Amino acid sequence: VPESVAATLQPDLDFNLENPDWVALRLVLRKIDEELADNRKHLFRKVANWFMGLELFREFEVNREDASPLAGRDLEFYRTALTTLMAQGENLVIGLRGHSETDREIVGFSVQDVVSNVDFLRLKYSSRFMEIGDVRRQAILQEVLG
Amino acid sequence: VSRCEALERILALWYELDHCDPEERLTIKHRFDLEIIALLKETGHGRDEFLAAVHGRYTEYRRQRRAEERRRLNRGIR
Numbered sequence: 001v002p003e004s005v006a007a008t009l010q011p012d013l014d015f016n017l018e019n020p021d022w023v024a025l026r027l028v029l030r031k032i033d034e035e036l037a038d039n040r041k042h043l044f045r046k047v048a049n050w051f052m053g054l055e056l057f058r059e060f061e062v063n064r065e066d067a068s069p070l071a072g073r074d075l076e077f078y079r080t081a082l083t084t085l086m087a088q089g090e091n092l093v094i095g096l097r098g099h100s101e102t103d104r105e106i107v108g109f110s111v112q113d114v115v116s117n118v119d120f121l122r123l124k125y126s127s128r129f130m131e132i133g134d135v136r137r138q139a140i141l142q143e144v145l146g
Numbered sequence: 147v148s149r150c151e152a153l154e155r156i157l158a159l160w161y162e163l164d165h166c167d168p169e170e171r172l173t174i175k176h177r178f179d180l181e182i183i184a185l186l187k188e189t190g191h192g193r194d195e196f197l198a199a200v201h202g203r204y205t206e207y208r209r210q211r212r213a214e215e216r217r218r219l220n221r222g223i224r
Contacts, residue, residue: 112172113168116171119175120171126197136199143189144186145150146149
């Protein structure tokens with residue numbers, strides 16, 4: 001889609017995106033941000049929304065990469081969405097540490113569930129964006145795998 | 147056990163980690179980490195650096211496995 005047309009179709013978004021799926025994901029992440037900032041909303045509802053955002057992100061990532069590797073603007077937006085989810089998850093962990101384990105058992109998840117999913121996102125980030133270079137990559141593969 | 151078999155197990159666990167329910171991630175991540183520690187011992191390489199090195203192999207593994215699962219599903223439907 002030419003940029004001039006995309007701007008007309010998506011006048012209220014921060015990114016001038018070509019892939020409408022990214023637009024949907026961005027709207028979900030923005031909604032989660034609003035929920036996190038709203039002190040009237042219950043913490044456990046915020047966690048449930050974050051898990052939903054995480055699953056949408058993960059499903060979109062694997063479906064999108066079934067077609068071709070992420071590159072260019074897609075990769076930039078992917079990175080933004082990933083770091084947004086990581087920051088939101090870290091905030092939720094801080095909030096959850098103020099609750100008793102009994103509270104968390106009642107709603108069906110522990111703080112460790114949230115921590116392990118934030119770790120999962122961190123793993124996604126480092127494995128994709130750590131810059132090791134081709135020479136170093138080959139050396140690691142040769143040394144570890146023989 | 148060859149190192150290639152160990153890598154296959156790591157890629158399979160990485161795939162599980164990517165596709166499991168959020169409440170299962172803690173357990174699968176633990177198994178994933180143990181496999182990586184066993185493979186990397188005595189090499190001096192860290193987990194993150196190793197995963198960055200094999201990330202391309204993982205995305206290719208995931209693409210092929212998902213394509214195979216779609217083919218199997220289609221065969222089952224027909």
